[in-house]
Amino acid sequence: MTRLKSFLLAAVLLSSLGAAYAAPAQQPVQQLNRPQQNAALYAAAPQPLTLEQCGQCHPKHFKDIKQTGGKHQFDCRECHSIFHAYNPRKNNYAAIMPSCNLCHTLVHGEKHSQCLNCHQNPHAAQKPPAINLVVNLCSDCHANQQTQLNAFPSKHTQLSCDNCHHTEHGLIPSCAECHQPHFEAQAFTECKACHDVHQPLAINLAEDVELETCAACHSDIFAKWQKTPSKHGQVSCAACHQVHKQIPQCQDCHATPASHSKNLLAKFPRCLDCHLDVHDLPTKN
Numbered sequence: 001m002t003r004l005k006s007f008l009l010a011a012v013l014l015s016s017l018g019a020a021y022a023a024p025a026q027q028p029v030q031q032l033n034r035p036q037q038n039a040a041l042y043a044a045a046p047q048p049l050t051l052e053q054c055g056q057c058h059p060k061h062f063k064d065i066k067q068t069g070g071k072h073q074f075d076c077r078e079c080h081s082i083f084h085a086y087n088p089r090k091n092n093y094a095a096i097m098p099s100c101n102l103c104h105t106l107v108h109g110e111k112h113s114q115c116l117n118c119h120q121n122p123h124a125a126q127k128p129p130a131i132n133l134v135v136n137l138c139s140d141c142h143a144n145q146q147t148q149l150n151a152f153p154s155k156h157t158q159l160s161c162d163n164c165h166h167t168e169h170g171l172i173p174s175c176a177e178c179h180q181p182h183f184e185a186q187a188f189t190e191c192k193a194c195h196d197v198h199q200p201l202a203i204n205l206a207e208d209v210e211l212e213t214c215a216a217c218h219s220d221i222f223a224k225w226q227k228t229p230s231k232h233g234q235v236s237c238a239a240c241h242q243v244h245k246q247i248p249q250c251q252d253c254h255a256t257p258a259s260h261s262k263n264l265l266a267k268f269p270r271c272l273d274c275h276l277d278v279h280d281l282p283t284k285n
C-alpha cells in the first residue's frame, strides 16, 4: 500500500512538474479561450433600438420627457442624431450633443442665446426653473409691464416684479395676498374689472362694475343717489363717470331742452345752477 501510494504521488508530482515546465513551448492552440464560431448568430441584421429601449437604459430622460417634455415628446433621435459616440480620448462630448438651433431660432433675442442657462434640462425644457430668472431680466421678455408701471406711477411701481410674481416663473398672485376688498362681500376676482395691476390707479369704469365699491369712499353721494326719486337714480355711477375722477358734461347725454331759452342759459350758464344736485335732481313731486 505505502509503495503504491508513493508511486502515485511521484507520478502526480512528475506530471504536474512536466506540465508547468513544458507549457510555453508545447501547449496546442486549441487550449486558448476560443468560443465556438456560430455564423447563424450573425444571420439577422440588428433592428434599430426602439424608443422604449432607450428608456430602459435612460429611465430618467424618458420620464422627464414623458412628464414635462411638452412639445418635445418626439423620438430621442430627432435631437440625438448622434449618440453613443462619446469618447473621452476625443473629448467630443460637446460636439455630439444636440444644439437647440437645429430647430429653434433665437426666440428671446440675441442676448439670450445660451438656451441651457435657463432651460437647464433639455428633456424638460418646458419649465425652466425660476431660480435662473434674474429679476432685472424680466423686461427683456416682458417689456409691456415695465412700460405700464413707469408710465402710470403708483405704489406698485416701487415693487419689484418678484415681490408679486414669486416662487415660480409665470405665477399670477391674487390681490388677496396683500389687500383687503373695498367692502366685505367683494370677491377678489372682481378687482381686475377696475384695476389693471401694472397701472392700478388708471381706472376705467365699465358700466356693470359693482357700484357698492364707490360707497366705500363716497358714502354720502352713494346714499343720496340710492334714495333719489329722480331718474338719475336709475343711471349707473359708472355711466356718468366712465373714468375715475372724470366729470361728465350734461350734454354728453342731453340735448338742451327746447323749453330752455338762449337768454335763460346765458344768465345761468351752468345747468346745475338750476338743477342743483346731479346725484339728487330736484323733481316736481
Ligand code: HEC
Residues within 6 Å of the ligand: 069, 070, 071, 072, 078, 079, 098, 099, 100, 101, 102, 103, 104, 115, 116, 119, 122, 125, 126
Ligand atoms: C429636433 C428639433 C428640436 C430641437 C433640437 C429642440 N427643439 Fe424645442 N421644440 C421643438 C418643437 C417642434 C417644438 C414645438 C414648437 C411649436 O409647437 O411651436 C419645441 C418647443 C420647445 C419649447 C416650448 C415647450 C412647450 O412644450 O411648449 C421649448 C421651451 C423648447 N422647445 C426649448 C428647446 C431647447 C432649450 C432646446 C435645446 C436644448 C430645444 N428646444 C431643442 C423642436 C426642437
Ligand code: HEC
Residues within 6 Å of the ligand: 054, 055, 058, 061, 062, 065, 072, 074, 075, 076, 077, 078, 079, 080, 097, 098, 099, 100, 116, 122, 123
Ligand atoms: C429636444 C431635444 C432632445 C431630445 C428630444 C432628447 N434629448 Fe437628450 N439631450 C439633449 C441635449 C441638448 C443634451 C445635452 C445637455 C447638456 O449639454 O447639458 C442631451 C443630453 C442627453 C444625455 C447625456 C447627458 C445626460 O443627461 O446624461 C443623455 C443620456 C440623453 N440626452 C438621452 C436622451 C434620451 C434617452 C432621449 C429620449 C428618451 C433624449 N435624450 C431626448 C437634447 C434632447
Ligand code: HEC
Residues within 6 Å of the ligand: 049, 050, 051, 053, 054, 055, 056, 057, 058, 076, 077, 080, 082, 083, 084, 085, 086, 087, 096
Ligand atoms: C442597453 C442600454 C442602453 C440603451 C438601450 C441605450 N443607451 Fe444610451 N447610453 C447607455 C450608457 C451605459 C451610456 C453611457 C453612460 C451615460 O451617459 O448614461 C449611454 C449614453 C448615451 C448618451 C450620451 C453619451 C453619448 O455617447 O451619446 C446618449 C445621448 C444616449 N445614450 C442616447 C441614447 C438613445 C437615444 C438611445 C435609444 C436610441 C439609447 N441611448 C439607448 C446605455 C444605453
Ligand code: HEC
Residues within 6 Å of the ligand: 100, 101, 104, 105, 106, 107, 108, 112, 113, 114, 115, 116, 117, 118, 119, 126, 127, 128, 132, 133, 137, 169, 170
Ligand atoms: C434668460 C432665461 C432664458 C434663456 C436664456 C432662454 N429661455 Fe426660452 N424661455 C424662458 C422662459 C422663462 C420661458 C417661458 C416658460 C413658461 O412658459 O413658463 C421660455 C420659453 C421658451 C419657449 C416657448 C415659448 C415661446 O416663446 O415660444 C421656447 C420655444 C424657448 N423658450 C426656446 C428657447 C431657446 C431656443 C433658447 C436659446 C436660443 C432659449 N429659450 C433661451 C427663459 C429663457
Ligand code: HEC
Residues within 6 Å of the ligand: 138, 139, 142, 145, 146, 149, 156, 159, 160, 161, 162, 163, 164, 165, 172, 173, 174, 175, 192, 197, 198
Ligand atoms: C403688485 C404686484 C405685481 C407686480 C409688482 C408686477 N406684477 Fe405682473 N401681474 C400681477 C398680477 C396680479 C397679474 C395678473 C393680471 C391679470 O390677470 O389681469 C400680472 C400679470 C403679469 C403678466 C401676464 C400678462 C399680463 O400683463 O396680464 C406678466 C407677463 C407680468 N405680470 C410680468 C410682470 C413684470 C415683468 C413685472 C415687473 C416689471 C411685474 N409683472 C410686476 C402682479 C404684479
Ligand code: HEC
Residues within 6 Å of the ligand: 108, 112, 133, 134, 135, 137, 138, 139, 140, 141, 142, 161, 162, 165, 169, 170, 171, 172
Ligand atoms: C427669456 C424670456 C423670459 C424671461 C427672462 C422671463 N419670462 Fe416670463 N414668460 C416668458 C414666456 C415666453 C412666457 C410664456 C408665454 C407668454 O405668456 O408670454 C412667460 C410667461 C410669464 C408669465 C405668465 C403669463 C400669463 O399670461 O400667464 C408671467 C407672470 C411672467 N412670465 C413673469 C415673469 C417675471 C416676473 C420674470 C422675471 C423674474 C420673467 N417672466 C422672466 C419669457 C420670459
Ligand code: HEC
Residues within 6 Å of the ligand: 153, 154, 155, 156, 163, 164, 173, 174, 175, 176, 177, 178, 179, 191, 192, 195, 197, 200, 201
Ligand atoms: C405682493 C403684494 C401685492 C399684491 C399681490 C398686490 N398689491 Fe397692490 N399694493 C401693494 C403694496 C405694498 C402697495 C402700497 C400700499 C401702501 O403703501 O399702503 C399697493 C398699493 C396698491 C394700490 C394703490 C396704489 C397707489 O399708488 O396708491 C392699488 C390700487 C392696488 N395696490 C391694487 C392692487 C390690485 C387690484 C391687486 C391685484 C390685481 C394688487 N394690488 C396686488 C402690494 C401688492
Ligand code: HEC
Residues within 6 Å of the ligand: 175, 176, 179, 180, 181, 182, 186, 187, 188, 189, 190, 191, 192, 193, 194, 195, 201, 203, 209, 210, 211, 213, 214, 244
Ligand atoms: C368698481 C371699481 C373697483 C373695484 C371692483 C375695485 N376697486 Fe380698488 N379702487 C377703486 C377706485 C376708484 C380706487 C381709488 C383710486 C384712487 O384713489 O385714485 C380704488 C383704490 C384701491 C386701493 C388703494 C386705496 C385704498 O383703499 O387703500 C386698493 C389697495 C384697492 N383699490 C384694491 C382693490 C382690491 C383688492 C379689489 C378687489 C377686491 C378692488 N380694489 C376692486 C375701484 C375699484
Ligand code: HEC
Residues within 6 Å of the ligand: 182, 205, 209, 211, 213, 214, 215, 216, 217, 218, 237, 238, 241, 244, 245, 246, 247
Ligand atoms: C378707495 C377709495 C375710492 C373708491 C372705491 C372710489 N373713489 Fe372716487 N375718489 C377717491 C379719491 C381719493 C378721490 C379724489 C378726491 C379729491 O381729489 O378730493 C376720488 C374722486 C372721485 C371723483 C372726482 C371728484 C372731484 O372732485 O372731481 C369722482 C367723480 C369719483 N371719485 C367717482 C367714483 C366712482 C363713480 C366710484 C365707484 C365706481 C369711486 N369714485 C370709487 C377715492 C375712491
Ligand code: HEC
Residues within 6 Å of the ligand: 211, 214, 215, 218, 221, 222, 223, 225, 226, 232, 235, 236, 237, 238, 240, 241, 247, 248, 249, 250, 272, 278, 279
Ligand atoms: C347722471 C350722471 C351722474 C351719475 C349717475 C353720478 N354722477 Fe357723480 N357727478 C356727476 C356730475 C355731473 C358731477 C359734477 C357735479 C358738480 O359739478 O357739482 C359729479 C360729481 C361727483 C363727485 C365729486 C363731486 C362731489 O360732489 O363730491 C363724486 C365723488 C361723484 N360724482 C361720485 C358719484 C357716485 C359715487 C355715483 C353713484 C353713486 C355718481 N357720482 C353718480 C354726474 C353723475
Ligand code: HEC
Residues within 6 Å of the ligand: 229, 230, 231, 232, 235, 239, 240, 248, 249, 250, 251, 252, 253, 254, 271, 272, 275, 278, 281, 283
Ligand atoms: C350718462 C348720461 C347722463 C348724463 C351725463 C346726465 N344725465 Fe340727466 N338723465 C340721464 C337719463 C338716462 C335720464 C332719464 C331720461 C328719461 O328717462 O327720459 C336723465 C334725466 C334727467 C332729468 C330729468 C329728471 C327726472 O327725474 O325726470 C334732468 C333734469 C337731467 N337729467 C338733468 C341733467 C343734468 C343737469 C346733467 C348734468 C349735470 C345731466 N342730466 C347729466 C342721463 C344723463
Ligand code: HEC
Residues within 6 Å of the ligand: 250, 251, 254, 255, 256, 257, 258, 259, 260, 264, 265, 268, 269, 270, 271, 272, 273, 274, 275, 284
Ligand atoms: C334757469 C334754470 C335752468 C337751467 C339753467 C337749466 N335748466 Fe333744465 N330745466 C329747468 C326747469 C325749470 C325744467 C323743467 C322742470 C320740469 O318741467 O320738470 C328743466 C327741465 C330739464 C330737463 C327735463 C325735461 C325735459 O325737457 O327734457 C332736462 C333734461 C334739462 N332740464 C336739462 C338741462 C340741461 C342739460 C341744462 C344745461 C344746458 C339745463 N337743463 C339748464 C331749469 C333749468
